[in-house]
Every structure is written in structure tokens, then in C-alpha cells.
Amino acid sequence: MKILLIEDEVKLAGFIKMALEQAGYVTDHETDGTTGLQSAMINNYDLILLDLMLPSQNGFDILKNLRSFDNHVPVIMLSALGSTDQIIKGLDAGANDYLKKPFEMQELLARVRVLQRQQTPKxxxxxxxxxxxxxxxxxxxxxxxxxxxxxxxxxxxxxxxxxxxxxxxxxxxxxxxxxxxxxxxxxxxxxxxxxxxxxxxxxxxxxxxxxxxxxxxxxxxxxx
Incomplete structure (x- = not known):
């Protein structure tokens, strides 16, 4: 499984990338919205972990651009904005899941496994x-x-x-x-x-x- 992480908090991204790779996932990392969207459109990813507040393009814009080009790669949105309205907005924009920061790494990995199972029928x-x-x-x-x-x-x-x-x-x-x-x-x-x-x-x-x-x-x- 190949994952794209779009996250501008370098320290947090380092922890997430390490946890994912230790769990056996190949992980790319981008730090801003524009390069993240470009990478998502050019490469064939199985999952995108998408921060909401990003330089150049926010997570909502990236998600809308992906879906408008019929790119239906599963997306887990990561954000410190965890109100019900924000979660609904993210899911309605096309996210498959929404995880509020700060989060436990084991919970993130569990959600990744759920989406992996959904992509690979039993x-x-x-x-x-x-x-x-x-x-x-x-x-x-x-x-x-x-x-x-x-x-x-x-x-x-x-x-x-x-x-x-x-x-x-x-x-x-x-x-x-x-x-x-x-x-x-x-x-x-x-x-x-x-x-x-x-x-x-x-x-x-x-x-x-x-x-x-x-x-x-x-x-x-x-x-x-």
C-alpha cells in the first residue's frame, strides 16, 4: 500500500511517516498544498492523509480538485479543527474519514487498516x-x-x-x-x-x- 502524506508540520509528519513505514506502508510526504496536489495527480496512491490547513492550497481545495478530476483515491483528513460543522464539510467534500488533531498514532493506523480492508474485499x-x-x-x-x-x-x-x-x-x-x-x-x-x-x-x-x-x-x- 502506497500512501501520500500532505502535512506542513514537519515534526508531526516525521512521526506519522515513521509509524506508517514501520507498519509496512510506503509513504511519500509533501509539505504544501500545490505540490501535494501535483503528486496526488501524477502518482498512483492507495491512500492520502491530508492536513486541512496548508500553505498555497488548503485541504478542502485539494480534495475538491481531486474529485473534480475523477480521482477517487481514499482520503483521511487530518485537522485541529474538529467541530461537527468542519467534519461534515470535510466528508461532504469527498473525504472518506476525518481525524481530529491531536490523535493517537495507533488510532490513525487502525483507520488506515479500515480503508485498506474496504479497498480489498475479503x-x-x-x-x-x-x-x-x-x-x-x-x-x-x-x-x-x-x-x-x-x-x-x-x-x-x-x-x-x-x-x-x-x-x-x-x-x-x-x-x-x-x-x-x-x-x-x-x-x-x-x-x-x-x-x-x-x-x-x-x-x-x-x-x-x-x-x-x-x-x-x-x-x-x-x-x-
């Missing part, structure tokens, strides 16, 4: 490729009934590969989707995490699901 929560299965809600992974424990990054890599079976995924795509980093040809961060992931997924099985495509990237190979 019937589609499990992704299976041959004998390998992941649950997008519980983050459980198993292969032929064997439970496999993965780190957050390993799970995100596996999720990305399993949602694109037999397709070659480049390092640049993985860095953007899982690490939110521009491609650095000298970085070996992908190789390190994929080594651990492949070891956990492939060890003890004849078919090697995760395979290297030389000079191109990696693929999750199905069994024909």
Missing part, C-alpha cells in the same frame, strides 16, 4: 500463485501449508511480485514501489532483501518461484 484478500499464498489483510504467507515469516519489506516485495506473476519487475520498479527511492545503479538493497526472501520462499522446494532474469530484473515464475 474475497480478494488472498493472492495465490500455485502453492504459494499470501493474505493481504493478515500478512500471512504460506507455501504448501508451510507458514513463512517475512519482514515488512520482504512481504511488500513478495506482494508486488505475486500481483504480477511471470512479469519481469526491474530494480527501479521495486525501489519505487517498495522503498520510495529513485533508482541508484550502485545500490544493492534489492539484492540483499531478495536473497533473504528467496531463501525463505524457495528453500526446501523443487520449484524456485522467485527467479532472476539476467540484466532485466526478477520474476515470480508460475508452475506450468
Amino acid at each position: 474475497s480478494n484478500a488472498k493472492v495465490k500463485v500455485n502453492d504459494l499464498e499470501i493474505d493481504l489483510h493478515t500478512r500471512q504467507v504460506k507455501r504448501h501449508e508451510k507458514q513463512i515469516n517475512l519482514s515488512n519489506r520482504e512481504f511488500l516485495l513478495l506482494e508486488y511480485l505475486m500481483l504480477n506473476p511471470d512479469k519481469v519487475i526491474t530494480k527501479a520498479q521495486m525501489l519505487d514501489k517498495v522503498w520510495n527511492m529513485n533508482f541508484d545503479p550502485g545500490s544493492n538493497i534489492i539484492e540483499v532483501h531478495l536473497y533473504q526472501l528467496r531463501k525463505k520462499i524457495n528453500e526446501g522446494f523443487e520449484h524456485q518461484h522467485i527467479q532472476t532474469v539476467i540484466n532485466r530484473g526478477y520474476t515470480l515464475k508460475t508452475i506450468v
